[in-house]
Amino acid sequence: MTPRPRTGTLPRLGTLILALFITSVPGFASLLYTCDPTIGTTTCAAINGSSVSGIYSSIFTSSMSADIYITYGNTGVGQSSTPLTAISYSTYYNALAAHTDDPTALASLGSSGDPLGAQSDNTVSITPALANALSIHTSGANTAGIQADGATSCVLGNSGCYDGVITISNTAGAFYFPDSPTSPPPSAPPYQIDFYSVVEHETDEVLGTISCIGTRSSAAYDQCSPLGTNASPADLFRYSAAGVRSFLNAANGTSAYFSINGGVTDIADYNNSPNGQDYGDWLNLYPYLVQDGEASPDVTLDISTDVGTNGNAYPRPEVAVLNAIGYNQIVAPEPGTFGLLAAGFVSFAVFGKRLRGKL
Ligand SMILES: [Zn+2]
Secondary structure, X not given: OOOOOHHHHHHHHXXXXXXXXXXXXXXXXXXXXXXXXXXXHHHHHHHHOOOOHHHHHXXXXXXXXXXXXXEEEOOOOEEXXXXXXXXXXXXXXXXXXXXXXXXXXXXXXXXXXXXXXXXXXXXXXXXXXXXXXOOOOHHHOXXXXXXXXXXXXXXXXXXXXXXXXXXXXXXOOOEEOOOOOOOOOOOOOOOOEEHHXXXXXXXXXXXXXXXXXXXXXXXXXXXOOOOOOOEOOHHHHEEEEOOEEOOHHHOOOOOEEEOOOOXXXXXXXXXXXXXXXXXOOEOOOOOOOOOEOEEOOOOOOOOOOOEOOXXXXXXXXXXXXXXXXXXXXXXXXXXXXXXXXXXXOEEEXXXXXXXXXXX
16 A cells, blocks of 8 residues: 555645635625726726725725726716615615624614605615625626626626726826825825825725715705615615604705714714715715715825714724625624515616815
8 A cells, every 4th residue: 555645635735724714714805996097007006905995905804895997087076886776675684684793783773674764665775796795686786787888787797897987087186196094195285185085985885885865956866766765775874863864855954974873873974965965975074084075185084094073083984884784894703694585676876076175
């Protein structure tokens, strides 16, 4: 009898060790940006590295995964486009309950039906990235994609099909490119905007921080569905006071804020006026935040270092929104999964970021 060659055992041992490693360490978020040639290879590498993608990977587990196309174009400071699929509230709630590592946020929703009540039609519009995170396959919610030219008929997984398309203003000299999220802005005029903070802002929207309240006209309307009053996942955490949710019927300039504990804690104030800014963006209060409705020149911003508004200094409000709606953080465990079925259809939304002050 001859001994088994060592070359036969080593690969198996290696496979075993690798398998143990994979099962004992949570994966990290994977945001892959495909850059239009106008973005340039250096900036594209920074976006896919420590300036943007690496930041999300340092905070979130592999529950977060998205392919995003990014380009320069004729727009406000930044704009994002992503398909939305309408699913039932119960489908969203049950998927969230099966996946979330944020029990406080989940408890604020409850299992007894859409907490927005008559303000909504029991329908939640979700992005493909969030549907993927929550294993919601209903109506192709996790595969509804968009092409670089804005066409929304593609299926994710196919070449040239993305979770979202980000367009950054092509205005010459509008941006500076900090070496790190803590690098200070240029010390002298012209005042410029942190390019990567705008990419993060639009990325958050592709992931699903958006509101279904639209601001195109002078009056608020539901932009997720012309046929009903769909809410976005983030809209389920929108309050005007403790225990009082705010949605379309209060989108009139009165205050609204994001909260994960039933409105008791105001984590950050939403824009709540039909002023052309996104309803899913924050009011521009100091200290400035990545998700402010208007870009603030001369300040370096990042979701990993943002602090909250209203004096309560709630840390990292964008991370809190992403966590509440269904993306898990590396520090928390992940429970099991299951899913339910519901009817739905795909709509489409465009969100933007406007300029604050001068370029
Ligand atoms: Zn926005």
